[in-house]
Amino acid sequence: MIPAINIQQIHKRFGELHALKGIDLTIEQGEFFALLGPNGAGKSTLINLLAGLSRPTSGRLQVMGFDVNAQYAEARRALGVVPQELVFDPFFNVREMLRFQAGYFGHGRSNDAWVDEIIESLGLADKAHTNMRRLSGGMKRRALIGQALAHKPPVIVLDEPTAGVDVELRQTMWEFIRRLNQEGHTIILTTHYLEEAETLCSRIAMMKQGQIVALDSTQNLLNRVPGKRLRLKLAGMLPDVLRPLLREEQDGQQVLALADIAQLESILATLRAANVAVEDMQLIEADLEDVFVELVS
Numbered sequence: 001m002i003p004a005i006n007i008q009q010i011h012k013r014f015g016e017l018h019a020l021k022g023i024d025l026t027i028e029q030g031e032f033f034a035l036l037g038p039n040g041a042g043k044s045t046l047i048n049l050l051a052g053l054s055r056p057t058s059g060r061l062q063v064m065g066f067d068v069n070a071q072y073a074e075a076r077r078a079l080g081v082v083p084q085e086l087v088f089d090p091f092f093n094v095r096e097m098l099r100f101q102a103g104y105f106g107h108g109r110s111n112d113a114w115v116d117e118i119i120e121s122l123g124l125a126d127k128a129h130t131n132m133r134r135l136s137g138g139m140k141r142r143a144l145i146g147q148a149l150a151h152k153p154p155v156i157v158l159d160e161p162t163a164g165v166d167v168e169l170r171q172t173m174w175e176f177i178r179r180l181n182q183e184g185h186t187i188i189l190t191t192h193y194l195e196e197a198e199t200l201c202s203r204i205a206m207m208k209q210g211q212i213v214a215l216d217s218t219q220n221l222l223n224r225v226p227g228k229r230l231r232l233k234l235a236g237m238l239p240d241v242l243r244p245l246l247r248e249e250q251d252g253q254q255v256l257a258l259a260d261i262a263q264l265e266s267i268l269a270t271l272r273a274a275n276v277a278v279e280d281m282q283l284i285e286a287d288l289e290d291v292f293v294e295l296v297s
């Protein structure tokens with residue numbers, strides 16, 4: 001099967017800045033894939049190249065087998081991009097905008113049922129006749145998600161779709177996107193909410209300073225951080241002998257890394273011996289954030 005996305009040795013320079021330094025990445029059809037990385041890692045730059053919004057300095061990109069530069073129209077038709085920024089045409093209402101978008105990619109009236117389904121599934125029914133410029137920020141984002149889906153593209157790219165979005169929309173949106181994925185659409189997601197990537201995506205690429213520093217299944221990445229975490233709220237100072245275990249310190253709470261559960265007993269004994277009372281304690285599994293901190297920070 002042709003891969004949904006095939007990226008070969010992509011470099012992108014903005015003057016002196018080497019924003020992408022030789023990216024190689026293949027995403028198979030039907031994957032739910034996450035592209036993660038700190039601010040400025042190059043995620044949006046890569047997405048803009050995929051969407052043909054800018055050109056690579058060198059290298060090759062294909063969407064569903066179509067070369068983004070040599071076969072722009074075909075590659076673009078295969079892709080639906082939800083942009084990070086709220087850019088929209090202020091003259092249309094929601095339904096008109098979705099129909100117009102589908103029409104732009106060659107879909108006529110036969111696509112109207114799909115447009116209605118998008119409106120319904122994204123909770124936009126009440127706003128279908130509202131002008132885009134009158135929508136609240138959250139509603140605009142829903143409409144822009146709809147816009148990316150209007151031509152029912154096989155590959156859907158969501159660039160931080162849940163930034164500034166309320167819990168209800170997150171749930172509605174993920175339900176809809178999950179369904180599209182189950183129906184065979186390839187989903188590529190960038191997000192700063194790591195728990196979203198952890199629960200939704202089966203494979204993850206982590207980027208740092210224009211390079212992919214980890215590319216693996218979500219489970220394998222989680223397995224890279226062995227042991228558990230112990231969150232403690234102490235009445236006194238953490239004894240010096242426990243300092244090497246400290247991973248995080250926030251709001252008067254400390255998170256220690258445990259190689260195994262047996263270590264818990266000796267930590268508590270050390271605290272007792274030092275006369276430091278435990279006010280609160282919680283044992284937590286390592287999560288994607290731990291992997292992220294380890295690989296990317």
Ligand SMILES: Nc1ncnc2c1ncn2[C@@H]1O[C@H](COP(=O)(O)OP(=O)(O)OP(=O)(O)O)[C@@H](O)[C@H]1O
Binds near residue numbers: 017019044045046
């Ligand atoms: N048009 C541009 N001109 C010059 N520099 C740019 C341009 N677009 C992006 N950059 C730079 O390229 C680097 C990568 O930016 P990019 O927006 O791709 O990061 P990102 O991983 O998407 O970050 P974020 O999580 O903040 O969205 C940054 O240093 C950014 O300042």
